[in-house]
Amino acid sequence: MASHANTVAALREQPLSLGAWKASLERPLTQFLMLMLAAWLLRAATFGHPNFFLDEAFYFAAGIEMSHGAVPFVDIWDRKPWGHFALFAGFAAISHDPAVYQIAATIFAAATAFFIARLALSVSSSWAAVASGLAYLLLLPIFSGAGGQSPVFYNAFVAAAALLVWKGREGGGWQTPFAMLLAGAAIAIKTSVVFEAIALGLVAVWFCWQRHGPSTRVLERAIFWAIIGAAPSLIIALGYWMSGYWMEFWQAMALSNLDKAYGLASSWERAVTMATRIAPIALLAAVSWAHWRGRREAVLLLAWLLAAVAGLIAIPNFYAHYALPLLMPLCVLAAPFFARMPIGPIAIGTLTVMSLWMAPANSQDQTRKAQSALAELAYAAEMHGAERGLLNYDGPMMLHAATGTRPLTPLMFGPHLSHAPEANVSHLNTTAEIARVLSLKPGVIVMAPEERHLPSNRETRAMVLAYIAANCREVAMVSMPMRYRADDIAVYGDCAAR
Structure with missing residues (x-):
């Protein structure tokens, strides 16, 4: 014990040198x-x-x-x-x-x-x-x-x-x-x-x-x-x-x-x-x-x-x-x-x-708010028709994973549907693809009330809004945080219910 105490004391008296x-x-x-x-x-x-x-x-x-x-x-x-x-x-x-x-x-x-x-x-x-x-x-x-x-x-x-x-x-x-x-x-x-x-x-x-x-x-x-x-x-x-x-x-x-x-x-x-x-x-x-x-x-x-x-x-x-x-x-x-x-x-x-x-580091509080917002969006979608198909027009990308649903279109990245410069850049015609998806009568549409990706694709946006007006009702409105901003995201559910 005495030897150990002496060693500790010696280390305290001889801190690591600059060279070390x-x-x-x-x-x-x-x-x-x-x-x-x-x-x-x-x-x-x-x-x-x-x-x-x-x-x-x-x-x-x-x-x-x-x-x-x-x-x-x-x-x-x-x-x-x-x-x-x-x-x-x-x-x-x-x-x-x-x-x-x-x-x-x-x-x-x-x-x-x-x-x-x-x-x-x-x-x-x-x-x-x-x-x-x-x-x-x-x-x-x-x-x-x-x-x-x-x-x-x-x-x-x-x-x-x-x-x-x-x-x-x-x-x-x-x-x-x-x-x-x-x-x-x-x-x-x-x-x-x-x-x-x-x-x-x-x-x-x-x-x-x-x-x-x-x-x-x-x-x-x-x-x-x-x-x-x-x-x-x-x-x-x-x-x-x-x-x-x-x-x-x-x-x-x-x-x-x-x-x-x-x-x-x-x-x-x-x-x-x-x-x-x-x-x-x-x-x-x-x-x-x-x-x-x-x-x-x-x-x-x-x-x-x-x-x-x-x-x-x-x-x-x-x-x-x-x-x-x-x-x-x-x-x-x-x-x-x-x-x-x-x-x-x-x-x-x-x-x-x-x-x-x-570029201030994000707080854990924003991370928790984003997790809570995604869970709220997912719950609203699941309770109001997501099992009949979910079109995520320009909502958060993790929504399909959160609801356990599969995308209705290969163009699952919001800007590919809603951003004008991205129109028809894939092997699919963007307008025709939106028309095809809407013909499936999805039970839920998720989109931002305000245009998120400017300049927006006005044609596809008008088609989706017309479908919502004719078939859906707003069931949730959630503020979804990102790194530097937060967007209101609406869930329109019970669409085309039979």
């Missing part, structure tokens, strides 16, 4: 745990929120439908690649509680931040590297990345691929092929990642060229890496061709983007907002450029950044989360600035304040 803390910070596990803790603290209040963001609620609802046998692009439609559906189907296979995908998103965000930190170590201290990863986590909410938007997931694959390309620069046997496989997996989640995948592949070829000079060996490896990167998407496409659903697949993956109308005025407004928000980290990256000039890493980071910009421009909607891929190379480039004392820690503190001010 630095040594601990240099360990990869310590870096990951620190970033994981930060991600958890920034996101934990949202776990279980059923309506955090419209897009990700739809992704999870689509994953739930896949667990009931739905085929993407056929039974549930969107222009996201099959891999994105499969990712959320995997989450839904664990549980239909949205906390599952939200916890997964937290892990993916922390992993991306960790890969950023590992890349930043080549020119900065352990502190600055971890600060780069932390900067990524702090910037995510500002660009609608506080939940499970698709870049939160595929960014992890891209960042890991970039790190492996760098590690394989001296001719490692497995790093570069595995990097191309990860990039290919990211393309299968989001098509626009093809720009980043090509850029990373070209950098890998450049590294190989530096080692071997112009030779058939370089060409052979380039072809091999390209095949590996394309393999996931080619396998998926082959599966749809063999199953007889090629036209649905091709419409979703290619033609729908050409058919969609883009509002130039609103897109330009969003682009300006995006540029304003990304300016601080872009400025830190620019100020840090002197530390990267002349280094081989600079080629990788610049190619990566330019490719991310190309992917952003290729789909000129400029929604906030479209900027999330740019954050990765920018945060790595900014690492030398974070290494400066004391201005580096001040910069991280400023980013923290900016993040909490511009």
Whole structure:
């Protein structure tokens, strides 16, 4: 006992030195745990929120439908690649509680931040590297990345691929092929990642060229890496061709983007907002450029950044989360600035304040209110005819899962029915599809009294309102919270009762 007391006393008298803390910070596990803790603290209040963001609620609802046998692009439609559906189907296979995908998103965000930190170590201290990863986590909410938007997931694959390309620069046997496989997996989640995948592949070829000079060996490896990167998407496409659903697949993956109308005025407004928000980290990256000039890493980071910009421009909607891929190379480039004392820690503190001010973390109270609101909507629908069919025109995406009903149309994502730019972009005529669903005499219609997705599809809205006026009565009106807003959602039940 005396020996134990003496040991405790000695530890109290000799706290960990600064050198010991630095040594601990240099360990990869310590870096990951620190970033994981930060991600958890920034996101934990949202776990279980059923309506955090419209897009990700739809992704999870689509994953739930896949667990009931739905085929993407056929039974549930969107222009996201099959891999994105499969990712959320995997989450839904664990549980239909949205906390599952939200916890997964937290892990993916922390992993991306960790890969950023590992890349930043080549020119900065352990502190600055971890600060780069932390900067990524702090910037995510500002660009609608506080939940499970698709870049939160595929960014992890891209960042890991970039790190492996760098590690394989001296001719490692497995790093570069595995990097191309990860990039290919990211393309299968989001098509626009093809720009980043090509850029990373070209950098890998450049590294190989530096080692071997112009030779058939370089060409052979380039072809091999390209095949590996394309393999996931080619396998998926082959599966749809063999199953007889090629036209649905091709419409979703290619033609729908050409058919969609883009509002130039609103897109330009969003682009300006995006540029304003990304300016601080872009400025830190620019100020840090002197530390990267002349280094081989600079080629990788610049190619990566330019490719991310190309992917952003290729789909000129400029929604906030479209900027999330740019954050990765920018945060790595900014690492030398974070290494400066004391201005580096001040910069991280400023980013923290900016993040909490511009995109304050949601409260557990809002999560509970959203859960209660969804339960209230589901109860009203179940009590007033949902068993005869439920048309969720523009209500919360998790409503079918909450009521145990199946969507009456593959166009289950509200904007595909109610948003004018989305009219007829699928393989289905939107107006004809609404007419078909209404001909089934659904027992419940759920929609917002006020137009939610502007400019609205006035034709389909008028058809649904006419059906409600002739066949239904309002049985509930519920305020449904989202991250930054709450919408009144009405349940019109007892429709066309016999």
